[in-house]
Amino acid sequence: MTAGDLPARAPALARDLDNRVIAGVCAGLGRRMGVDPVILRVAFVVAAAAGGAGIVLYGLAWLLLPAERAGRAVAARVLPRGASWQVAAGVGLLALALLLFLRELGLWFSDALVWPLVLAVTGTALIWHRSTAARQRTTRLRGLPRPPEPITRGRALLGAALVVGAALLFLVWTDALAAARDVVLVLVAVVVALGLILTPLWLRLGRSLAEERAARIRSQERAELAAHLHDSVLQTLALVQRRADDPRTVSALARRQERELRSWLSGTDTLDAAESIAAALQAVASEIEDAHGATIEVVAVGDAPFDSRAEAVVAAAREALVNAAKFAGEKPIAVYAEADDERIHVFVRDRGPGFDPDGVAADRRGVRDSIVGRMERVGGRAVVSSSRGEGTEVELVVERR
């Protein structure tokens, strides 16, 4: 393979099953590094002949590298699921490989050192590694500090057992235990006795800590709720009292507050208008309700991500809503949106006086440019239908592919 044949980005490190001799390790490594796999194969065979390190390394690579199409490494498939198990096993095997390799090179490690060390390294990795997946899990509760990720008790216990076992194994193998047996016996007895005394205390302490934490969360929630109500509802109620002589303002205030409280209660206030067409339309509707004192009801079926086409649709819908709000007066305006992977379809309907579409041509450039033109530029279309006394409906469609 020459350098010119290489794809721009080096392929992911994986076993290449198509060009394999044994398990595709050399083929995969070669492709990743841009080296002829034959060179690597020779290197592995030499390493294998010179003391067996090549065999061990190859075996490790086979276990840990995912096959190109199957996706997951052999080790990942055999071992229990969960990142920490995999990491611990991997660290353990690496340690084993390193020690065996050093031993092959002539650095003396007895069995009494190698195996306990591997066990200890695996156990330590189990205890220390915190699963990243668990850290990404978010809590739905608003504003609560994320609880610290608990190290799963089973995992920690197993890790500790491995480390202690490794230590004992080391002591037994090196015969250090025989001399110290009496001391160890006393030590064990003391530890057991202390454990019996301290465990209930420790449990009680844990329980009261949990209770205290729950109480803190409750009071935090309460404080947040109070702050929200002060900022919103109480503020609005105060305004309503001051403006009691102006029914239009009062009802606009009430409507705005209602909208805000609803979205807060339903949790949609955190929906980002930049990510969802439904949220973007709702945001536009709220803005125009405030600016023009109109009443707009948005009904959305399905949803889709907010791309450039969606942006055009929402902008056109905004223009349609501004027009509707000017003419509809007190009567409610209906926005209905259907969105899926194939198309976006939006209707804006008002119950204003309507107009005769044939009677207006020249002076309605606003509608032509801002609604029809905008839609046509993204390959969609806009249809304005209206007749006198029947209100107006603007239909916006764009295919997404």
Next chain:
Amino acid sequence: MKPRVVIVDDHELFRAGVRNELDGVVDVVGEAATVDEAVERIRAERPDVVLLDVHMPGGGGPEVLRRLAPAQLETRFLALSVSDDPEDVIVVIRAGARGYVTKTVSATELADAIHSVHGGDAVFSPRLAGFVLDAFAGSLPTKVDPELDQLTAREREVLRYIARGFLYKEIALRLGISVKTVEAHVSAVLRKLQLSNRHELSRWAVERRLD
């Protein structure tokens, strides 16, 4: 003849307001502020229509409907709530209400809704129509009952018009069918909404142990 109406709501101010708004349009024959009181009043008065608040202490609207078993009464129920959560809507509709309006509805709209329900029709707000379209979209449940678990093309079309803010008579005009046919489609959708086993609909009922 004016329909005889009982208003069930735990807020006295709201009952008084509705009673005042509907004065002369309907005949308000009773009011109730609790579930127990409502069951008692409705059994005694046998009204044509009950305006039923969804949220009340002790179970609210769904509980009233459960105790009265509306199928055996002539009375029709129109649910009324400050909430427009799909969850609340579906639970009370599946318990037997014939329609759902939010408390911000105008006096004329409320009177229209009462008349529709009294006449045996279903009352769908645009939001409810949109929600039904959403719930009936997508794949079918495993135990398929096409009669109940799927909307017909016409029913979908009618719901889409309702969601777009059209009145029944405007929909009839657009589709070239009679208003009665539009009403029949809406009633069919209501029946499916109440009886379908689609997961989207039944899970709330299961969660609230209403099924």
